[in-house]
Amino acid sequence: MTSVQLGWMPKYGSLFPAVVFFLALAVLPVANLIFLSFMDISWSGGVVQREFVGLENYAALGDDPLLKAGIVNTLILVVVATSCQVLLGLALAIACSSLGHSSRLYRTLFILPILIPGIIIGAIWRLMYNFQFGIINQGLDLLGIPAVDWLGSPHLALASVIVVDIWHWTPFSFLLLLAAVEGLPKDVSEAAKVDGATAWQEFRRVSLPLLWPAIFMTFIFRAVIAFKVFDEVFLLTSGGPGTATEVISFTIYQRFFLQDNPGYGSAISVAVIFSVALIIAIALQLQNRREATR
Amino acid sequence: MSDIVQTKRRMPTDKVLLHVAMIAAVIITLGPFVWIALSAFKTQIVLLMGDITFSPVSYNFDEVLFDRRSTYPQNFLNSLIVAGVSTTLVIVIAFLAGYSLLRMNWPRWILNAFLVWAMLFNLVPPVSLASAWYELFRTVNLSIDLVALTLAHTTLNLPLALWLLISFFREVPRELEEAAFVDGAKFLTLLRRVIVPVMMPGIVATAVLVFIFSWNEFPVALALTNNKTATVPVAIAKYVQEEEIKYTQMAAASVLSAIPALIALIFGQRFIVKGLTAGAVK
Amino acid sequence: MATLDLKxxxxxxxxxxxxxxxDAAIKDSEFVAILGESGCGKSTLLRIIAGLETSSSGQILIDGKEVSDRTPRERDIAMVFQSYALYPHMTVTENIRFPLELANWSKDDINEAADKAIAMLNLQPVAARKPRELSGGQRQRVAMGRALVRQPKVFLFDEPLSNLDAKLRVQMRAEIRDLQRQLGTTSVYVTHDQIEAMTMADRVIVMNNGKVEQFGAPLELYDKPANRFVASFIGSPPMNFVVGEINASETVREFIFEDMRLKLGAAQLPAGPVIMGFRPEHITLSRSGTGGLKGRVITEENTGDRTFLVVDVNGASMGVTSSTRLDVGTGDHVTLVPDLSRLHFFDPDSEMRL
Incomplete structure (x- = not known):
């Protein structure tokens, strides 16, 4: 109805720029990426040599130790960091919500890490983790504990990176879950009180089930972002020592840019994009089924 | 409200404990920022010695901002240009597209296609996109130009903006537009005089978020810039790659780079919360 | 079974x-309505009784025991909320069982009590549904079931019918009243609807601006309003008031307003200025007559069973209702003669009943 009154110019004209960006800068490059993933690309004498190699790049994925480490480390990071963030975020959200207006300042301050560039987060923590003068080792020194090489030790490096990720992104979980906690129907929790529920029973039997969809969505949101982690790793460890903190994004970066192997790098990218889409689709399916049967 | 009143009388100890826990959380959240801000005022030697007390110096900021060899002012300017221009583009394009998709009788699947794009696009690691764009812009000889990075950031943030603005558009009652039509408004008048003013909080929320995300973006900027066109995050990453890391200058540069985030937090906290939660809740 | 005292x-x-x-003393098994306009404090009072809010001072006694500092769960009360506040993630049965599970009843007892409540409220056909799949009336019944299943000492109702349509409201009014009689549980029912209060309650607390204006049986409020507020609040259309003078001589007592003189009986009224009130339904209307208020008809509404007139008496609007059809129209001059046995007098300063 509206469009009839406006004519076709506004209708098509207003969508046109978005379509251009969509086709030229989203579809085309990804299509190009898929195309490149079937190629072996090399430079000789300043000229690009392209050779169609079929699925060879994809076959090579299985034997890539860097990629293997990247996948394992990324999965560990996603599961551990995201779980901690959701738990901590939920606890903070409930605390803030029950403090009501007196928690306004806390809410503001908690947001800060989300807004700071990931690279700077990396820089800050690189200084804090520093073996010689980092504040963490200084603190340990005061307690009489010998200095620890947080980022240099193969056993600790991944854990150290995960701690940074938790610190960086717990505020985001907090924010999403706070909206959910504050959106809980007040009268229902009052009904539970009158019906004789203790605070714990009210949480366990009423609030938690009602929060579950929000918790699930927060987990998915956070997992997607955690999966793409790059900035902090780039600055903190560059994937090292060895492959202790190698993550998928960093593997792509190394293969594509540092080793200048666009064909193989594209194959990793394409494989990653499709795997992630598949995992998310399955997760959403499971959640929908769970909702339906409840 | 009533909850607070109720429990204030009954169990003040609970509230006190909660406040203590929250203050601890605030210290953990802000501690690292305070520490790096302090480090930025130390000399390299003081930092390496790990002394607790020190006399603050502005040396690091002088070096970063005013030294002839420092590229930081240029980096800062690059970041401002890229984030500013791409945010403007994103908002205009997403606003028009969002309005068109929601209110102009497009077939349902077209709206859904855009929403699915917005969702799927979030799944793709920016490094993959960086590589795709690198290849694309290389073929048109733009690979290290600010234009390339600006276009890339526009594409990167367009889905988010579209997603947010569509959710805000849904809150605008259709009757408002119909009233304007009945009053004889043309399309552009309608947008300028009715829709934009009504949507202003949503537009600001989206713009603040897009600007911050563009300012913070690292992998794409790393791929599409050189020394001259590097943005702030790329410049800071470079400190680490130098032979002898200038820690205190890195700290100073970091502090300066956090300025937009701080400004946004102080003046636009309401908008940031609105933007960050609207994207997820809908 | 319990008494409820507010001090x-x-x-x-x-x-x-x-x-x-x-202050109010509510007897065992009594059904008391708290009636008042929105913002008069009636809901706050109910929430204080429930323990959802604490009073700044004062005592609440259930069965003679002070409960002011107890949590809701320790008070053994049940509440039906205006929005019903059903647990959205639980089925009807689960909603009704929930309070019993919290009270650690045995499985068998829970099953028995829940089945009984579901049968009592005719909820069997929808027992496995979630609240969002129920109609308004069914939700209302589930809320009732959840309240009564635990056999608490006191039922609290917070405007439970305000979300229902008019027809259903009348039906649920009777259902709630019957259930309460059957169970004999002391009940406090907050409402802004005087018909609900008058038809359901044994006694009514009329509240205004955070104070109790009157606490009495429904007909008492109508027949002997304690003050001008209650007089004008109870009854629809509201009572008419005129400010006049009592002329008391040895032999006769008269109420004088302009050229109207009403001879009063033996009522012990002091001489001097007074507010007289009379209800629209207690007026005889005549075309021409003396001994009444002269005025002109401004509007006339006919609902078939009743005629309602607004009459302008020297600038003041007076309502008149009659269950017989009146042969008057807009613009006619009429005389209103109040029923002498049903006059109400109030002190012009304190507005209290004389």
Missing amino acids: DIRKSFGDVEVLHGI
């Missing part, structure tokens, strides 16, 4: 006192 309940939000010392 000097006060409540302040910040500097603003919203309840100014509420």
Whole structure:
């Protein structure tokens, strides 16, 4: 109805720029990426040599130790960091919500890490983790504990990176879950009180089930972002020592840019994009089924 | 409200404990920022010695901002240009597209296609996109130009903006537009005089978020810039790659780079919360 | 089975006192309605009784035991909320079982009690559904079931019918009343609808601005309103008031208003200025006559069973209702003669009943 009154110019004209960006800068490059993933690309004498190699790049994925480490480390990071963030975020959200207006300042301050560039987060923590003068080792020194090489030790490096990720992104979980906690129907929790529920029973039997969809969505949101982690790793460890903190994004970066192997790098990218889409689709399916049967 | 009143009388100890826990959380959240801000005022030697007390110096900021060899002012300017221009583009394009998709009788699947794009696009690691764009812009000889990075950031943030603005558009009652039509408004008048003013909080929320995300973006900027066109995050990453890391200058540069985030937090906290939660809740 | 006593309940939000010392003694098995307009403090009072809010001072006694400092769960009360507040993630059966599970009843007892409640409220056909799949009336019944299944000492109702349509409201009114009689549980029912209060309650607390204006049986409120507020609040259309003078001589007592003189019986009224009230339904209308208020008809509404007139008497509007059809129209001059046996007099300063 509206469009009839406006004519076709506004209708098509207003969508046109978005379509251009969509086709030229989203579809085309990804299509190009898929195309490149079937190629072996090399430079000789300043000229690009392209050779169609079929699925060879994809076959090579299985034997890539860097990629293997990247996948394992990324999965560990996603599961551990995201779980901690959701738990901590939920606890903070409930605390803030029950403090009501007196928690306004806390809410503001908690947001800060989300807004700071990931690279700077990396820089800050690189200084804090520093073996010689980092504040963490200084603190340990005061307690009489010998200095620890947080980022240099193969056993600790991944854990150290995960701690940074938790610190960086717990505020985001907090924010999403706070909206959910504050959106809980007040009268229902009052009904539970009158019906004789203790605070714990009210949480366990009423609030938690009602929060579950929000918790699930927060987990998915956070997992997607955690999966793409790059900035902090780039600055903190560059994937090292060895492959202790190698993550998928960093593997792509190394293969594509540092080793200048666009064909193989594209194959990793394409494989990653499709795997992630598949995992998310399955997760959403499971959640929908769970909702339906409840 | 009533909850607070109720429990204030009954169990003040609970509230006190909660406040203590929250203050601890605030210290953990802000501690690292305070520490790096302090480090930025130390000399390299003081930092390496790990002394607790020190006399603050502005040396690091002088070096970063005013030294002839420092590229930081240029980096800062690059970041401002890229984030500013791409945010403007994103908002205009997403606003028009969002309005068109929601209110102009497009077939349902077209709206859904855009929403699915917005969702799927979030799944793709920016490094993959960086590589795709690198290849694309290389073929048109733009690979290290600010234009390339600006276009890339526009594409990167367009889905988010579209997603947010569509959710805000849904809150605008259709009757408002119909009233304007009945009053004889043309399309552009309608947008300028009715829709934009009504949507202003949503537009600001989206713009603040897009600007911050563009300012913070690292992998794409790393791929599409050189020394001259590097943005702030790329410049800071470079400190680490130098032979002898200038820690205190890195700290100073970091502090300066956090300025937009701080400004946004102080003046636009309401908008940031609105933007960050609207994207997820809908 | 329990009594409920409220003693000097006060409540302040910040500097603003919203309840100014509420006293009421509610008897065992009694159904008491709290009637008042929105913002009069009736809901706050109910929430204080429930323990969802604490009073600033005063005592609440259930069965003679002080419960002011107890949590809701320790008070053994049940409440039906205006929005019903059903647990959205639980089925009807689960909603009704929930309070019993919290009270650690045995499985068998829970099953028995829940089945009984479901049968009592005719909820069997929808027992496995979630609240969002129910109609308004069914939700209302589930809320009732959840309240009564635990056999609490006191039922609290917070405007439970306000979300239903008019027809259903009448039906649920009777259902709630019957259930309460059957169970004999002491009940407090908050409402802004005087028909609900008058038809359902054994006694009614009329509240205004955080104070109790009158606490009495429904007909008592109608026949002997304690003050001008209650007089004008109870009854629809509201009571008419005129300010006049009592002329008391040795032999005769008269109420004088302009050229109207009403001879009063033996009522012990002091001489001097007074507010007289009379209800629209207690007026005889005549075309021409003396001994009444002269005026002109401004509007006339006919609903078939009743005629309602608004008559302008020297600038003041007076309502008149009659169950017989009146042969008057807009513009006609009429005389209103109040029923002498049903006059109400109030002190012009304190507005209390004389």
